[in-house]
Amino acid sequence: MEQMATIMGQLSQAEAPRDNSKAPAFKTTSMKAPHSFDGTQAHELRGFIKSCQLISHNEPETFFCDRKKALYSTSFLTGRAGKWIENCLSNISNEYPSYLLNNWKLFEAQLFTLFGDPNxxxxxxxxxxxxxxxxxxxxxxxxxxxxxxxxxxxx
Incomplete structure (x- = not known):
């Protein structure tokens, strides 16, 4: 009977509500954020992409998948580029691997196709x-x- 009371006590402690104040906060990059890219200056696109890649390579625990890399990068798109990405963000729940925001190489290629210098x-x-x-x-x-x-x- 004493054993049963001890086990019940341990179970009730295990089921007690957890203190979420000690949960880790979302980690943001400690590096300088990339400059925004508005799609009007094609010569700035390569630097924008390289800045985003540098951050994702420096913090692989934060940017562990292509989706996180692409979504982070979209937050710096403004102007024409920002208007373009709005359509993609309307389908943000799309989880297919071939979807633009789930595939960094596809995302990067689309940026170069739309906003890069063809020459x-x-x-x-x-x-x-x-x-x-x-x-x-x-x-x-x-x-x-x-x-x-x-x-x-x-x-």
Whole structure:
């Protein structure tokens, strides 16, 4: 009988309401947030995407799935880009893996299709053809310019 009382006491303690004040708060990024992207300056899109990727790679425990990465990024879309994403957000409960907000690569590709510079590669190739190291210039600056152009061609 004493054992039964002890077990009942333990069960009632286990069923007691939990103190939610100790639950972890939603963790937000400690890094600088990306600048907003409004869709009017195509040359800013690559930097916007890279900023979002940097944050998600730095905080994998927060951005552990493509959906979280895409939804975080959408919060910085304004103007034309913001109007475009509103339609996608109206279907936010869509859980299909091929849905835009559930697939980072698809989300990124759609941003480039709609708001990127369609001539970016050609422009980068022309800039690369014209790239010269300035007399008295630093080789490190030339290398930075060269690598930047190569990355725009290779993507």
């Amino acid at each position: 970016e590669v050609r422009k980068a190739e022309q800039e690369l053809d014209n790239l010269r190291m300035k007399e008295g210039g630093h080789v490190s600056l030339y290398i930075v310019d060269f690598r930047s152009l190569i990355s725009r061609i290779g993507d």
